[in-house]
Amino acid sequence: MKGTAILYQKDQSVTILENVERTVYEEIKLQCGCKHCTCKVENRLVDFGAVSPVFWHEEEIDWDYGY
Numbered sequence: 001m002k003g004t005a006i007l008y009q010k011d012q013s014v015t016i017l018e019n020v021e022r023t024v025y026e027e028i029k030l031q032c033g034c035k036h037c038t039c040k041v042e043n044r045l046v047d048f049g050a051v052s053p054v055f056w057h058e059e060e061i062d063w064d065y066g067y
Helices: 022-030
Strands: 002-009 014-021 038-041 044-047 051-058
Touching: 002 022, 014 022, 022 038, 022 051
Parallel strands: none
Antiparallel strands: 002 014, 002 051, 038 044
16 A cells, blocks of 8 residues: 655654555654664665654645645
């Protein structure tokens, strides 16, 4: 199942990952609170830094409508 992962970072920035597998979200969720949250996205290892919290939204977000 694919969806959107919403990552809140310690520097108060937000990272949106669209069209990702739920397993990627679960991997990030397990690393919440760590200094380096890393996971493989599109066959590349990505370091998101310190992430806390992270949320999941099934399907795509309609950015024109707001959710």
